[in-house]
Structure formats: C-alpha cells, structure tokens
Amino acid sequence: MHKFLALFLFLAIALFGANESQVFANFDKSFANATAAQKATMHENIKRIYVQAIIKNDINLKKESLERLITSAKALKLDSKSYIADLNKLKGVKTTTKTTKRETPQQQSTKPLYMLSASKMDDTLVLKFNQSLDGIKLKNFSLNQKGAYRNVIDIEAILNGKSLNYKNFIVDSIRIAQFDKKTVRIVFSDSSQKTIKADVKDNTLIITTDNFISKENIKIAKTSTKIQTQTQSKAIPQTPVAKKNKIIVIDPGHGGTDPGAVNGSLKEKVAVLAVSQKLGEYLQKSGYTVYFTRNNDKFINLRTRTKFANDKNADLFLSIHANAAPNAQKAKTMHGIETFFLSPARSERSKNAAALENKSDIEEMNYFSQQTFLNFLNREKIIASNKLGIDMQREILSQARRVYKATDGGVREAPFWVLVGALMPAVLIEIGYITHPTEGKMLYDSAYQNALAKGIANGVESYFAKNR
Helix, strand or coil: CCHHHHHHHHHHHHHHHCCHHHHHHHHHHHCCCCCHHHHHHHHHHHHHHHHHHHHHCCHHHHHHHHHHHHHHHHHCCCCCHHHHHHHHHHCCCCCCCCCCCCCCHHHHHCCCCEEEEEEEECCEEEEEECCCCCCCCEEEEECCECCEEEEEEEECCEECCCCEEEEEECEEEEEEEEEECCEEEEEEEECCCCEEEEEEECCEEEEEEECCCCCCCEEEECCCHHHHHHHHHCCCCCCCCHHHHCEEEEEECCECCECCCEECCEEHHHHHHHHHHHHHHHHHHCCCEEEECCCCCCCCCHHHHHHHHHHCCCCEEEEEEEECCCCHHHHCCCCCEEEEEECCCCCHHHHHHHHHHHHHHHHHCCHHHHHHCCCCCCHHHHHHHHHHHHHHHHHHHHHHCCCCCCCEEEEEEECCHHHCCCCCCEEEEEEEECCCCCHHHHCCCHHHHHHHHHHHHHHHHHHHHHCC
16 A cells, blocks of 8 residues: 555544544644645644534634644645634634524524525526525615716625626626625626616525616615516426426536545546436436536536536536545445435534535635535525435435445435535435445446436436426
C-alpha cells in the first residue's frame, strides 16, 4: 500500500474510532512537526469534525474545530478568512445546553428570512425563501441616469449563498446580492425603462417585466390570483406521454480532484459516473429529458450541483454516490444499498454518511449557509422526497438482486449538503459500500451497474405513476 494512503487510512480510523478530544490532542501534539501531506490529512479530519459540529449544533465543538482549522489552513496556505469570521461570531455565543420549547407565533415570526434560490422559468425570475413572505418588507426605488435605468428591490432577508448575476434575461442584467447584513438587494439594469412586477405567493417571489414605460417603476402585488392563473396555463397535461415533459437531473457524486470514497484502486467517482450514464440512457429512452451535473471526470462543488437542477427547473434531482465504512474493522461487515432524503440525521450511520459526502465542500459554506444547514431543509419537499426514496429503494433492490445479493440499507434521513436548496423532490442514493470486499468490486461490474441504473429508472417511473 502506498505510504501516504496507509497514513490516510490510519488517521481516518483514528478519527472515526476515537472521540473528538483524542483527535484534537493528536492534532495539537503532531501538527507542527508533521509533513505537508500529513498536515493536509489532519486538516481534512478536523473539517469532518466541524461538519459533525454543525450537524449537532455543538457550539463548543465548533469553536475547538475552528481554532485548529485556522491553524492548519494558514500552515497549508489555504483561505482561513471564513474560519476566522465564523469563530469571531461564535465567541459571544453561550454554550449552555438548549431546552426544547414550543415557539409562540410571535417567536416564529422573528425567525430570519433567507432567500434560498433563484431560477429562470421562461420570462420569469422565481425567488424561493424559507418562509412565507406575508408581512415582509419590500422596498423599491429607481437609480436612473442617461442611457441607464436601474430598478431596485430591497428585501429584509439573508442570501443563502453567493451573489447571482443574469445577463439578457428579462432586462439587460440582474444582480442579486447581500447589500448589508439584513438586506438582499436585487438590481435590474437596462438601456430602456421597463416595468418590473413582483408577485408574492406564499414563500415565492415571482418577477416579470412589461416592455413599456410606466410612472410606477415597480409594482408589488400581494395577490395570488395571477400566479395561480399562470401556473394553470403552464401545467403539464396529465396524459400517458406526460413524462416527455419531465426533467430529471442526474448528479454523479464527486469527480476530478475529489475521488470520493477510495478502496485501493477503486474510486467512488468512477463507479457513480458509470451508473449515472447508464441511468441517463434508460430515462432518455423512456422519454424523459435528462441533464447531468457532470458527464466526465471534473470537480463541481455541491452548491453548484443543486443550483444547476433549480436552473433547469428539474422535476427530480438524483444524486448518485457510493458509501464507505468508517474504519477498516467495519469495512468487512458494512454493505447494502441506501436511499437518503434531506432531513436531520437520526442515527450515527446517517450522520457518518452525511459527514463523508459533505466534507469535500465545507470550504464553500459561508456563514449564512452554515446557519441554515439544518434550519431550512426545504421542508415543503421533505414528504415528496420521502415518497421518492421509498419507490427508489424498492425498485433498485428488485433489479440489483437479480445480479447480486444486495442488502436493504433502508430509506434514511440525513443532512446532505448537496440536497439543501433543491426546489424539487431530491434523493441521494448510496449504491453500495466501496470498502466492502465483495460489494466494492461489484460496483465496477457492468451487469450490476446496469441493474442499479435500471432500478433507479424504474423508481422514477413508479414515483410519477403515483404522484401526478
């Protein structure tokens, strides 16, 4: 075994086999005199603990993780600014144990409003928020100069992610950004004056434009009649050929510099791409429109994957992954197919799976994203995603067992970062354990890959048949 790989496996075992205090003690004792490769591995291990701290909302664990992440990031010449900012924000937070209390309506209304996503639908910009927009403050004004017209909407909210820019859509350009700590600003710029209309429907802001000059630059309409009419006019006819109008986004996990789970020469990114491509062929032959977040060996961060699905206005988002045991001892016994939907993890197995898949992109989480990691969870789609997961798990097992004695790992809940913000039913499928002596090799068997792909495709068919 390669020397560095052996070291990585040793540290991985230490991480999952020991408690956090032992990992921290090892870091404090060994980091300063470690090699560059060892430091990089220790940095990754601390990041895993930080993910767990976010999932558990453990303030003390967050602080201890961040202190060491700042040290390791600086030593490795990585960007440590986000870690420093997060630690500064946590310094004033009390670490007393939380007590569960039922919130009053007044307390519920004071929860921060987050803008979760933006997507393009024909000539309409659709903004999704984490709660109803009833009673939310919307300010509008113009900043017009010669040959340049700018209409502005300010929303008392927090942007969940990075700034967004659109060119030649509705107007010449649209920019959505965090103007200050409490304000999301949307700026519409055009060479001619246009009327911007923003219609509110529950937790959605639907923005369109009329191509004529009006004394009233922006109209904020708080009625649902127009929106309902628009929705009905664009409804997909429920006929036997309706699936031709269904859009499926397939997300092969990891890629490029991120191999995912590794077992010797076996890499997760290779197996999941092969299964995803076979799945795409099955769905396309059945009449579905299929998009891939990646169709070759390249790295894409997790937030970009979900945004891609939202931008495509997908009906389903399927993220394909392979699992790994937390240590060498358990690798001999842990196996099976599992389907996850987004929700707080309720078991150690779910938490470990989430930590493994989330770790590659923890650097991408800004402060606001971290705070909404468990608070948002796209609640309106949890039930639909659960139903999709049930159909998916049943059909995958049915096909897989024709080739191999696949074990039913069940339909589980876990806070996978790649599913946060998806506006459609979304599941993450762990097609098996790459670390298992037999199952790991089966994931590279063409016949078994076909069976897995066909099972997932059948799960899609079953879901749409029941949920029209």
